[in-house]
Amino acid sequence: MASVVLLLGSATLVSVPVAQADPGPGSPVPANDPFYDWDGGLDVSPGTVLRSRPMTFRTPSQPTPITGSQVLYRTTDQQGDGVVTVATVLRPLIPGPTRIVSYHMAYDALGSQCNPSYTLSGGSTSPIAGAEQAVIAGYLAAGYTVVVPDYEGEELEWTIGRQSGYAALDGVRAAQSFLQLPSSTPVGMIGYSGGSVPTQWGAEVAPEYAPELNLVGVAAGGLPVDLAHNLPYVSGNRGWAGVIPALIVAYERAYGLDLTSFISDYGFEVIDQVDQECIAQFADDYPTLTDASMVKAPYTSLLDVPEVVAAIDDNIMGSQGTPRTPMFLAVGQADPIGDSVMITGDVRGLAHDYCSRGVDVQYAQYDGLTHSEAFPAFEAQGLQFLTERFGGGPTRSNCVMIPPGNALTPTP
Known part of the structure; x- marks a missing residue:
């Protein structure tokens, strides 16, 4: 060469x-x-x-x-x-x-x-x-x-x-x-x-x-x-709910979030499915997915998780x-x-x-x-x-x- x-x-x-x-x-x-x-x-x-x-x-x-x-x-x-x-x-x-x-x-x-x-x-x-x-x-x-x-x-x-x-x-x-x-x-x-x-x-x-x-x-x-505003808008959205797990993957990569501390079993299942996809593949694949379904107790939303909020605020x-x-x-x-x-x-x-x-x-x-x-x-x-x-x-x-x-x- x-x-x-x-x-x-x-x-x-x-x-x-x-x-x-x-x-x-x-x-x-x-x-x-x-x-x-x-x-x-x-x-x-x-x-x-x-x-x-x-x-x-x-x-x-x-x-x-x-x-x-x-x-x-x-x-x-x-x-x-x-x-x-x-x-x-x-x-x-x-x-x-x-x-x-x-x-x-x-x-x-x-x-x-x-x-x-x-x-x-x-x-x-x-x-x-x-x-x-x-x-x-x-x-x-x-x-x-x-x-x-x-x-x-x-x-x-x-x-x-x-x-x-x-x-x-x-x-x-x-x-x-x-x-x-x-x-x-x-x-x-x-x-x-x-x-x-x-x-x-x-x-x-x-x-x-x-x-x-x-x-x-x-x-x-x-x-x-401001993704803190977009998150509740796309939660349960037939065309766009699939961006929620994809964004979790992106933020984990960029900020090293400890997903085990707040992601539910269902959340990990969906994250594994979108982990290597493009948006045309995942955006509308989860019409009933909600923000709440991605997290485990005591959380009811990703916006309850301090490190997630801090990362979103940084952007x-x-x-x-x-x-x-x-x-x-x-x-x-x-x-x-x-x-x-x-x-x-x-x-x-x-x-x-x-x-x-x-x-x-x-x-x-x-x-x-x-x-x-x-x-x-x-x-x-x-x-x-x-x-x-x-x-x-x-x-x-x-x-x-x-x-x-x-x-x-x-x-x-």
Whole structure:
């Protein structure tokens, strides 16, 4: 295997293996693929490219003429430690002035077969991945360079905020380094549902974590602003109750929760079933599952468990920083509470709070639309928003019209 040596700063040398085989249908899942493993040191800057290989943008049955690269890079986890993940870097067939879109897929995963780097190279697909791959193709056709990070990391820690934002920002850094682009290259970020997590958190932590990046606009839709509010909403919900055990798995991975102290026997049974699945497999598989059924006495809810509440409070959007870039925030409202899984008042509250801090916010509410139904509307409006931001046009802030929404204070 060939390799090159990069000089980082003034002293750090990193050997970067190149020209590995192009992955595709029949390739091992990331958990079994040596490309994703890094045994070397991580005493390098966040965003440093550690390894790369070519890839073809494709579905399991249909290749395209679009080629790109996968880059393994150093990023940072929720506790501030160095870790690695992979981003897919795609260049348009007809390139123009380079504009980077960091697109964050809603892969909401507990198993590595769901990783964007795997699905975009044709390793697997799902209805959600297929729809978002079509959106990515649209950005490529419009001449954008697209970066798609595996922002949940090696352990697939779904909905964990800061580290998802770090992975998104470091994915942009890695792409700029790999493509030899300056940090002044304009960047837009977009994501819906699970993909809103790295998007919103990326905007929130960027001023301190990646101040050199030229973020021109951030579009996030269907946001899980405070999971303490979402939990009772999806409990017993025919379409979404399956996210409860999946979130327990993600939080156990990220925070080392002692599940034996509060999970019921039935809870462990369901956790074992979803442990390696993607959201399309588990979200609607447990129509009668409730929050109460997941815990054992003396608890009656996950929100009775102090360590669970502390972990959820650590991931409330808007709690860690203030974005310095124009933002587009959107959510559906299918019933008095929300879009069937996300809380409309929470997203509105986040938008209102950002406005009070001087952030330029454009807020959209899709009345009558469920979470799934609001996806096309958001993607269309998000594309318009980013196009205008890259073009340097005036923003469409409607801060003066956004009511307060829900309070986003930590759960005691």
